[in-house]
Amino acid sequence: MDFIDKAFENKLKAEMLDLTRAPLVSVVIPMYNAAKYLPACLNSVLEQSYRNLEIICVDDGSPDNCADIVNSYDDNRIVLVKQNNRGLAGARNTGIRWAKGDFVALLDADDTWFPKKIEIHVSHLRANPDIGISYSGSQFIDEAGTDMKIGQYPKHKNISADDIFCRNPVGNGSAPVLRKAVFSEIAFFSPEHGHADAMYFDESFRQSEDVECWLRIALSTKWKFEGVNEVLTYYRVNGGGLSANWQKQLAAWERSVEKNRQIDPDFVAKWESLARAYQYRYLARRAIQSRDASSARMLTLLAFKSNSSIIVKDFSRSAITATCAILLSILSTPQYEALERQAMGIPA
Template structure:
């Protein structure tokens, strides 16, 4: 593996993540292929997210949005600031498995026609040691690795209703532009589910509004493209 060509940054959007950010950062530090840059984008937190993050003793570059704009806006800021060939993403309460980046970068190096790659993940409550849900395809920020130039070309991750659906919208736009995104069968991450979090379907009852908005945007783009032919 050509390590120079496979350099990568990790972009972590974080809002009031003091409870989980230290553990999340340690999962980055445990990678068999270390990150070349770690960027934490504080999305207007009102807790001590960045202070707690420093306790992990993992070097990172902090960026801050003074007002909470959403995970999509925070991720977009991180993409624009990254200086590496590839970018990986990690939500501030999720965890990477130690060989995640090694596996995904190796796959990208062997597959020049692939522009980005996702992986499977397993949900957990409290701690992975207490049990994991069955693996599912993680079409999510936490499992995505993509070329920096592709991320720039696709454009911003747009925050939709209920602060969900930004990844569905981004994936659809990437595919509309002809980029190939692949799902690996490997489990590469653990997804933390907490009451009140965006990932908790029991408490985030408005989440479907974000998914519907993503679908509606895709339909409008198709109609515009068809009208322009």
């Protein structure tokens, strides 16, 4: 019995020693009207195989009970920060400023992670000191948390600035884990937003704030982007308003282009038409998801008109987008959805 107790004690000491040697990871979770999904989000962090975490939950003036949910957890790694509503960029900025870790992992409150996500990203970053942004593929889930059988499986090696501009391989705001040093390098101040704190994401953006930030990092620093060739994030696709906001999404993307044009005008001039084609196609796919046939058709045509080489560079996805836009226009919604389920192998 004593032998068993001693072995357990030694194992525990070894685990504690390993924990103290492991770099601290700061998980930043912005919260606004996310109470419905927040427990699953938090549980996915607490269940990570990598344990040396701090979890910074930023209540961005949320009108629901997000703060109460956070306070119901008995885990001293969780920190609750409250602020007046400043949007997703403002909530992320606050969380990053609070972060004490060597690495910062971003997680939106309606998304979740696979159990080994942080462990894999920490290993990736520690093995590659020139990489500043490590990201993963993502699996799409619907509002109920059901696997949609589709996802984002981006290019993960040899990432250049034009990859960031045209394709955004990072994919979504819950996929990347970054070195804190990257944020320190791109920090700026903008007192017109009502505070004197450092900003990393531009708080004047309410959409496309991550796209703008990634390209700014690519154009203004020497840090490399690289993904791990695994799906480690569950990204929730909310059904409401997917295409209703496509005009706002496009306007925000246009603003991000203009902002980064100031850093490297020759780069933007060279790649803008192709990047615009990919952006139109992305918005077309969002319109298809929300069954907006007219927007899907128009955006698909705009993509091909902006830069027709998108058809050759990514024939499969371009062809599928165009086909779906056409079918959505000529079939009833039930017919289209039945065909879509059949194509994805989902039982009726």
